[in-house]
Amino acid sequence: MVEKVRIIQEPLFKLYIGKDRQEVYNLFISENFQKEPELFKNEKGKPYIKNSNIFFNISHSGQYVVLAQSSYEIGVDIQKHKKQNLDVARRFFAKSEYEHLMSVNDKNKEFFRLWTLKESYMKALGKGFSLPMCDFEIKFENDKPFIEGCKFFEYTFIEDFSLAVCVKNL
Secondary structure (H helix, E strand, O other), rough: OOOOEEEEEEOOOEEEOOHHHHHHHHHHHHHHHHOOOOOOOOOOEEEEEEOOOOOEEEEEEEEEEEEEEEEEEEEEEEEEEEOOOOOHHHHOOHHHHHHHHHHHOOOOHHHHHHHHHHHHHHHHHHHOHHHHHEEEEEEOOOOOOEEOOEEEEEOOOOEEEEEEEEOOOO
């Protein structure tokens, strides 16, 4: 049985969301290339396509896989909500982020919101977990995430999942 891939077109990027990793990847390739391009990885492991103005990033959690594509450097992260030990937040989040987390009612949901924002940023930079999460801070202006030079997008349409996209160089 073929699973459906949902496509979300935004002005700065496109998301492919599905349950089959190969199907999501194949749709991305068929929409953008005549033949499958050769993939390379940077020194931190982020995949890229040489001599292309198409940037992409992949994340998966639970039964979902998400591929984000843009003409800008991009990072995406999806996380299934599960019970989280908040000591992880104390260890990985900046002090202000941890304090923010402790001030909200639904700490578990907010934990995954912060985690996906931070991981999408690390992936947009092409550094992944080589950039310690506690070394940078997501700031909020009117509850909108902010880091200079990046734009964040959040999606909550999949129940019990957090999904964040970070587009760099804006």
